[in-house]
Amino acid sequence: MSTNSTFEQKKQFLFLFLCGLFLTNALIAEIIGVKIFSVEALLGTAPAQLPLFGTKLDFNMSAGVVNWPVVFITSDIINEYFGKKGVRRISYLTAIFIAYMYIAIYATTSLPPAQFWLEVNSKDSLGNAMNIDGAFNAIFRQGLGIMIGSIIAFLIGQILDVTIFSWLRRRTGSKHIWLRATGSTLFSQLIDSFVVIFIAFYVFGNWSMTQVAQVGSINYIYKGVVALLMTPILYVAHYLIDQYLGKENAHQMANEAAAASFTAV
Structure with missing residues (x-):
């Protein structure tokens, strides 16, 4: 087998692996997102009580933030x-699969x-009466x-993330991976954090704009912190890919x- 053929196989496998990782985590995040957990309780700290929009908020997050x-x-x-x-390609495909999943x-x-x-x-682990079908429906039916x-x-x-990433790539070249990755994520998630809550709970629900702003702000603060903390993982991933494909x-x-992204901008 030629060297070029081996490289093409590795390239295809890498794309399939990354797409599988992307798709799997997106679907898992959608499924588990119905659970709300306390970040403070997880860390063993007191409630944050952040003063935002006239009230004090704690870090109560959707479990989906674990995978996003x-x-x-x-x-x-x-x-x-x-x-x-x-x-x-993978973003549109994932959106279709999310709809199919629902x-x-x-x-x-x-x-x-x-x-x-x-x-x-008919009973839970503590012996309390339970309707397993009702629980199943309450958890999975969003x-x-x-x-x-x-x-x-x-x-x-995703569209914002890929656009901003490419825009930064044009200006930074191959340097400053952290800047284009973190910068694109911080901006795209600023929009994402509020859009999903606005549509789900304001347009289709009964939340006020103040509640949308409050919860959206908490979600964005969390996503921003995680994006910064995960920057080293990005460099590890690049190192592993260099080793796998050859630098x-x-x-x-x-x-x-x-180059292809620049022509498409």
Whole structure:
């Protein structure tokens, strides 16, 4: 097998692996996002009580934030080596799969439960009465507004991220990976953090704009901090890709991806 053929196989595998990582974490984030957890309780600290928009807020976050940072950093890596076209392909495909997932969940929660399943799960671990079918539906069946808001926010966030990343890549060249990756994420998530809540809970729900601003601000603060903390991981990923593809080949891919993105801007 020729050296060029081996490189092409490695390149294809890398793209498939990154797309799989991107897609899997996006879908998991959507599924687990229904759970709200306390960041302060996780860290063992007192409630933050941040004064925002006339009230004091704590860091109560959707569990989906655990996986979304992986999506952000994977998006930047795909952009670095496969350009805007590669990111847009997987972003549109992921949006379609998210919509498909919600349809499948709605169909599943509409199925009549088996009586024995209800009986053997009639009590929780503490012996309290429980309706397992009601719990299943409450966890997995999210509202139409959340679904629409999530998909729209995801696509807007990804389009902004890839555009800003390419804009910064044009001005920084191959240097300052942290700047284009973190900068694009911070800006795109500023929009994403408010769009999903605005559509899901203001347009389709009964939240006020003040509540949207409050919760959106908390979400963005968290995402911004995580984006900064994950910067070293980006450099580790680049190092591993250089080792896998060969440093010269990896740099050539990055330059070609950048050139293709510049012509598309």
